[in-house]
Amino acid sequence: xxxxxxxxxxxxxxxxxxxxxxxxxxxxxxxxxxxxxxxxxxxxxxxxxxxxxxxxxxxxxxxxxxxxxxxxxxxxxxxxxxxxxxxxxxxxxxxxxxxxxxxxxxxxxxxxxx
Amino acid sequence: xxxxxxxxxxxxxxxxxxxxxxxxxxxxxxxxxxxxxxxxxxxxxxxxxxxxxxxxxxxxxxxxxxxxxxxxxxxxxxxxxxxxxxxxxxxxxxxxxxxxxxxxxxxxxxxxxxxxxxxxxxxxxxxxxxxxxxxxxxxxxxxxxxxxxxxxxxxxxxxxxxxxxxxxxxxxxxxxxxxxxxxxxxxxxxxxxxxxxxxxxxxxxx
Numbered sequence: 001x002x003x004x005x006x007x008x009x010x011x012x013x014x015x016x017x018x019x020x021x022x023x024x025x026x027x028x029x030x031x032x033x034x035x036x037x038x039x040x041x042x043x044x045x046x047x048x049x050x051x052x053x054x055x056x057x058x059x060x061x062x063x064x065x066x067x068x069x070x071x072x073x074x075x076x077x078x079x080x081x082x083x084x085x086x087x088x089x090x091x092x093x094x095x096x097x098x099x100x101x102x103x104x105x106x107x108x109x110x111x112x113x114x
Numbered sequence: 115x116x117x118x119x120x121x122x123x124x125x126x127x128x129x130x131x132x133x134x135x136x137x138x139x140x141x142x143x144x145x146x147x148x149x150x151x152x153x154x155x156x157x158x159x160x161x162x163x164x165x166x167x168x169x170x171x172x173x174x175x176x177x178x179x180x181x182x183x184x185x186x187x188x189x190x191x192x193x194x195x196x197x198x199x200x201x202x203x204x205x206x207x208x209x210x211x212x213x214x215x216x217x218x219x220x221x222x223x224x225x226x227x228x229x230x231x232x233x234x235x236x237x238x239x240x241x242x243x244x245x246x247x248x249x250x251x252x253x254x255x256x257x258x259x260x261x262x263x264x265x266x267x268x269x270x271x272x273x274x275x276x277x278x279x280x281x282x283x284x285x286x287x288x289x290x291x292x293x294x295x296x297x298x299x300x301x302x303x304x305x306x307x308x309x310x311x312x313x314x315x316x317x318x319x320x
Contacts, residue, residue: 004119005133008282012207013124019206022127026202033195040187040309047314048180057318065310072303076198077296083131087144094148098155105156109163 032075039064119285125207129288136289143293147300154304157256158311165316167248172240174249174316183313186229187305190264193222194302197295204291209282212291216275219298223268230261253312260308263301270294 014022043061046052052060074080079088126132131140165174200215234254242250271294278287 005286006281006284007119007121008209008284009121009125009207011124012127012205014127014206018127022202022205026199029198029202030195033191033198036191037188040184040191040306043310043314044180044184044187047318054318058315061310061314061318065306068306069303072194072299072306076194076299076302086141087147090144090148091151094151098152101152102155102159102162105159106162109160110166 029075032071036068036071039068125205125283126285127205129204129207129283129285130292131289133285133289136285136292139289139293143296147296150300154259154307157252157259158307161252161256161312164248164252169247169249171246171250172237172242174253174312177237177240177242178313178317180313180317182229182233183309186226186233187309189222189226189229190302190305193219193226194299196222197298201292201295204283204288207283212283213275213279216271216291220268220271220275223264223271223298227261227264227268230257230264234258257308257312260301260304263304267294267298267301271298 043064046057046061073091078084079091129136131137196215197219200212200219203209203212203215242253244251244254274287274290274294278291281287
């Protein structure tokens with residue numbers, strides 16, 4: 001059995017239709033990559049050029065980071081796909097549990113004089 | 115678990131989840147990533163709380179250089195794309211193309227790590243030791259922890275590449291490559307927040 005599992009396959013089982021689908025998905029991935037590069041450049045430009053007011057630039061780049069987070073998670077890591085119910089549950093729990101920890105740390109450490 | 119694999123049909127379209135072991139690895143790895151999220155969040159929180167505490171030492175604005183961080187970001191983002199493309203090759207049973215893309219991923223990751231080491235050495239020369247200030251400690255700990263993750267990922271993927279350089283894509287190694295690629299994306303996600311929260315906010319003077 002173990003030997004069987006370590007043997008390569010002579011070909012892929014994918015039908016023409018499945019290959020078309022996977023190629024389309026790959027195009028979407030490359031597009032989302034280009035979009036992420038664009039967002040990154042935007043974030044750097046927002047800080048580097050100082051044309052944008054600091055008060056606006058900060059929430060702006062944080063928003064860009066959050067968008068990139070979702071693109072990475074849902075496209076690159078396939079969270080949007082079927083059969084990803086539990087992975088979604090785990091990551092959402094992680095984010096939900098992180099939020100109070102993050103806020104508490106910022107407030108406690110930031111407010112306390114050290 | 116069935117005791118035989120049907121080779122006549124060819125590689126399943128989702129080879130990483132074709133066996134029970136593969137499914138378990140996949141699920142278990144997402145539990146791990148959920149935990150990693152919380153761990154990194156606590157380090158981010160600590161850094162954000164302490165980053166004003168420079169204790170007379172160098173400040174973020176004095177130290178950080180945008181071009182360097184930009185190059186590092188591009189390297190890591192691109193390596194994330196190559197590992198995504200490697201997984202498409204894997205699903206198509208194209209072993210050689212998967213290996214090449216994984217090697218490119220490792221090279222880009224290694225370049226990133228090289229820049230990070232250079233950056234840290236530079237900062238130490240500028241007088242930012244680990245114990246200089248609260249800002250220094252929390253910065254080195256957060257960014258260093260990410261760097262350690264990159265190093266671990268490099269070793270992991272290199273081992274996989276060497277171990278399975280001639281085996282073809284099998285139901286045993288497909289989940290391993292898939293999980294390693296998930297890990298690599300996660301490192302990239304963390305970096306997105308590091309370059310935003312640590313570097314851009316630091317330089318922006320927020």
